[in-house]
Amino acid sequence: MLRTPLILFLAPLTTHAQTLYEALSKQPTLSNFTAFYQSNSAFASALFANKSNYPVTFLAPNDDAFASYQNATGTPLTDLPPETLLELVQYHTLVTNLSAENFTKSGAAGFTTPTLLTGEAHNNRSVGAALASKYGGPGRASGQVVFIKNADSGSSKARRFWLSTRQDGGAQNTVRSGLSSNVLITPLDDSEGTWEGGRFHIVDGLLTPPEMCSDTIRNAKLTGLDNALNRSGLWTALDSSKNVTCLGPNNKAFGDAGSPDAKLNETELAGALLFHTLPEVAYSDFLEDGQEFTSLQNGTVRVRVEGEGKERQIWFNNAKVVDANVLTHNGLMHVLDAVMVPLEQMNATTSATPSGTSSATASPTSSTSPSPAATCEFRDGVEKGKGGGEAATSYRLQEGRM
Ligand SMILES: *[C@@H]1O[C@H](CO)[C@@H](O)[C@H](O)[C@H]1NC(C)=O
Ligand SMILES: *[C@@H]1O[C@H](CO)[C@@H](O)[C@H](O)[C@H]1NC(C)=O
Ligand SMILES: *[C@@H]1O[C@H](CO)[C@@H](O)[C@H](O)[C@H]1NC(C)=O
Ligand SMILES: *[C@@H]1O[C@H](CO)[C@@H](O)[C@H](O)[C@H]1NC(C)=O
Numbered sequence: 001m002l003r004t005p006l007i008l009f010l011a012p013l014t015t016h017a018q019t020l021y022e023a024l025s026k027q028p029t030l031s032n033f034t035a036f037y038q039s040n041s042a043f044a045s046a047l048f049a050n051k052s053n054y055p056v057t058f059l060a061p062n063d064d065a066f067a068s069y070q071n072a073t074g075t076p077l078t079d080l081p082p083e084t085l086l087e088l089v090q091y092h093t094l095v096t097n098l099s100a101e102n103f104t105k106s107g108a109a110g111f112t113t114p115t116l117l118t119g120e121a122h123n124n125r126s127v128g129a130a131l132a133s134k135y136g137g138p139g140r141a142s143g144q145v146v147f148i149k150n151a152d153s154g155s156s157k158a159r160r161f162w163l164s165t166r167q168d169g170g171a172q173n174t175v176r177s178g179l180s181s182n183v184l185i186t187p188l189d190d191s192e193g194t195w196e197g198g199r200f201h202i203v204d205g206l207l208t209p210p211e212m213c214s215d216t217i218r219n220a221k222l223t224g225l226d227n228a229l230n231r232s233g234l235w236t237a238l239d240s241s242k243n244v245t246c247l248g249p250n251n252k253a254f255g256d257a258g259s260p261d262a263k264l265n266e267t268e269l270a271g272a273l274l275f276h277t278l279p280e281v282a283y284s285d286f287l288e289d290g291q292e293f294t295s296l297q298n299g300t301v302r303v304r305v306e307g308e309g310k311e312r313q314i315w316f317n318n319a320k321v322v323d324a325n326v327l328t329h330n331g332l333m334h335v336l337d338a339v340m341v342p343l344e345q346m347n348a349t350t351s352a353t354p355s356g357t358s359s360a361t362a363s364p365t366s367s368t369s370p371s372p373a374a375t376c377e378f379r380d381g382v383e384k385g386k387g388g389g390e391a392a393t394s395y396r397l398q399e400g401r402m
C-alpha cells in the first residue's frame with residue numbers, strides 16, 4: 001500500500017511548501033473563498049505569489065462570512081467591483097507570519113498588525129516608529145491595521161465563541177477592523193495553516209476596511225459627539241486630516257457633563273473637540289502609563305494604564321477608555337466614559353465638586369496668548385475662555401491645523 005501512486009503523489013505536498021490556493025482548498029469551511037480565489041486568480045496570484053510580500057498571514061473568511069455578507073446586503077460579495085475586492089483581500093493580509101501560538105499567547109492587551117491595504121481611501125495615516133520597528137520598517141508596515149485581542153467570552157458572542165472552539169479550548173481571539181466590527185478568528189496549527197508565503201487562519205466574518213471618522217462615529221451611534229462635530233463645523237477638518245486619534249466621549253459622558261454638545265457655542269465646542277483630538281495615531285497596545293500627548297488644542301493629555309492582561313484599563317486624564325481602537329481611515333478613536341477635564345484640574349475636579357465651579361487654567365507657556373477655544377472646558381456649558389474677540393481667528397487657525 002505504501003508504494004501506491006497516490007502516496008507518491010501526495011508526498012511532495014507535505015514536504016514542499018504549497019500555494020495558498022492549495023492550502024485553502026483543503027478547508028471545507030472555505031469553499032466560497034476558494035471559489036472566489038479561483039475566479040479572481042489574476043489579482044489573487046499577484047498578491048499571494050509575489051514573494052516580495054512574504055511573509056504574510058492571510059485571514060480567510062469562511063462560508064458563514066460570505067453568507068452573512070449576502071444576507072446583510074442582498075447581493076453576493078462577488079458582485080463588488082474588482083478594486084473593492086482587491087482592497088478587501090489586501091486588508092485580510094497581515095504583513096507578518098503569525099502562528100496559532102501568536103494568538104493563544106498574545107495576552108489580553110492585544111496587538112496591532114499592519115496589512116497590505118495601503119490606498120488612501122482606507123489608510124490616510126502614516127505608520128508610527130513603534131509599529132514600524134515591530135513589523136519590518138515603515139515601507140513594510142505602512143498599510144492599514146487590524147487589532148487582534150482575546151475575545152470577551154462574556155459578550156453576546158458566546159454562541160459563536162463556543163462553535164469556533166475547535167482547537168484545544170485555548171483563548172479565542174477577535175480581529176477588530178473598521179466601523180467597530182469584530183470577527184472571531186480560528187487559528188490553524190502548522191499542519192493545516194502553512195503555505196509558501198506564511199500562514200493562514202480562518203475568520204467567521206469579513207473585515208471592514210476603516211472608513212472616515214464621520215461614518216465611524218455615526219455608525220457607532222455616538223450622537224453626542226456627532227452633534228458636537230456638526231455644530232462646531234469640524235467634520236471636514238477631522239475627516240480629511242492625517243494621523244488622528246479621536247478621544248470620543250460616549251453619549252452617557254455627554255449627558256453626565258451637562259450636554260455640552262448642545263449648550264456650548266461653536267467656538268467653545270471646537271476648542272473642546274480639539275482638546276479631545278491627538279495629532280498622532282495611538283493604538284492601545286503602545287500606550288504606557290504616564291505617557292503624555294499634546295492635543296490639537298495644545299492641552300496636555302496624560303495616559304494612565306492599570307492592570308495587565310484582561311484587567312488592563314486605560315485612562316486619558318480623568319476619562320476611562322470603554323472601547324479602544326475604533327479604527328478609522330485616518331487613525332482611530334478611543335471611546336471614553338467621561339468628557340476629559342484639563343490635566344491641571346484633575347485633582348481639583350472630583351465627582352463631589354459641584355459642576356461649573358472650576359476655573360480656567362490655560363497653559364501660559366506658549367508665546368502666543370491663549371485663545372478662547374484653547375482655554376475653554378468641555379464641561380457644563382460654562383465658558384472658561386478669555387479674550388473673546390479672537391474667537392473667530394483662532395477657530396480658523398485650528399481648523400487649518402487639523
Ligand atoms: C457558497 O458556496 C455554496 C456552495 O458552493 C454556494 O451554494 C453558495 O451560493 C455560495 N455562497 C456565496 C455567498 O457565494
Ligand atoms: C510585488 O510586491 C511588491 C511589494 O508589495 C510590489 O512593489 C510589486 O509591484 C509587486 N509585483 C507584482 C508583479 O505585482
Ligand atoms: C440570514 O438572515 C436570516 C433572517 O434574517 C437569518 O435567520 C439567518 O440566520 C441569516 N444567516 C446568516 C448566515 O447570517
Ligand atoms: C509571533 O511569535 C513569534 C515566536 O514566538 C515571535 O517571534 C513573534 O514576534 C510573534 N509575532 C508577533 C506579531 O507578536
Ligand SMILES: *[C@@H]1O[C@H](CO)[C@@H](O)[C@H](O)[C@H]1NC(C)=O
Nearest residue numbers: 120121122124239240241242
Ligand atoms: C488625506 O489627508 C490629506 C491631508 O494630509 C488630505 O489632503 C486628503 O484629502 C486626505 N485623503 C482622504 C482620502 O481622506
Ligand SMILES: *[C@@H]1O[C@H](CO)[C@@H](O)[C@H](O)[C@H]1NC(C)=O
Nearest residue numbers: 126127128129242243280281
Ligand atoms: C503623521 O503624519 C504626518 C504627515 O504625514 C507625519 O509628518 C507625521 O510624522 C505622522 N505622525 C506619525 C506619528 O506617524
Ligand SMILES: *[C@@H]1O[C@H](CO)[C@@H](O)[C@H](O)[C@H]1NC(C)=O
Nearest residue numbers: 054055056097099196197198
Ligand atoms: C513562517 O514561519 C515558520 C516558522 O514559524 C517558517 O517555517 C516559515 O518558513 C515562515 N514562512 C515564511 C514565508 O517566512
Ligand SMILES: *[C@@H]1O[C@H](CO)[C@@H](O)[C@H](O)[C@H]1NC(C)=O
Nearest residue numbers: 222223224225226227228230
Ligand atoms: C449631524 O449632521 C448630519 C448631516 O446633516 C445628520 O445626518 C445627523 O443626524 C446630525 N447628527 C446629530 C446628532 O444631530
Ligand SMILES: *[C@@H]1O[C@H](CO)[C@@H](O)[C@H](O)[C@H]1NC(C)=O
Nearest residue numbers: 296297298366371374397398
Ligand atoms: C498650539 O501651539 C502652537 C505652537 O505654540 C500654536 O501655533 C497653535 O496656534 C496653538 N494652537 C492652539 C489651538 O492654541
Ligand SMILES: *[C@@H]1O[C@H](CO)[C@@H](O)[C@H](O)[C@H]1NC(C)=O
Nearest residue numbers: 302342343344345346347348
Ligand atoms: C494629583 O495629585 C497626585 C497626588 O497628590 C499627584 O501625584 C498628581 O501628580 C496630581 N495630578 C495632577 C494632574 O496634578
Ligand SMILES: *[C@@H]1O[C@H](CO)[C@@H](O)[C@H](O)[C@H]1NC(C)=O
Nearest residue numbers: 265266267268383388389391
Ligand atoms: C462663545 O461663548 C463665549 C462665552 O459665553 C463668548 O465669550 C464667545 O464670544 C462666544 N463665541 C461665539 C462665536 O459666539
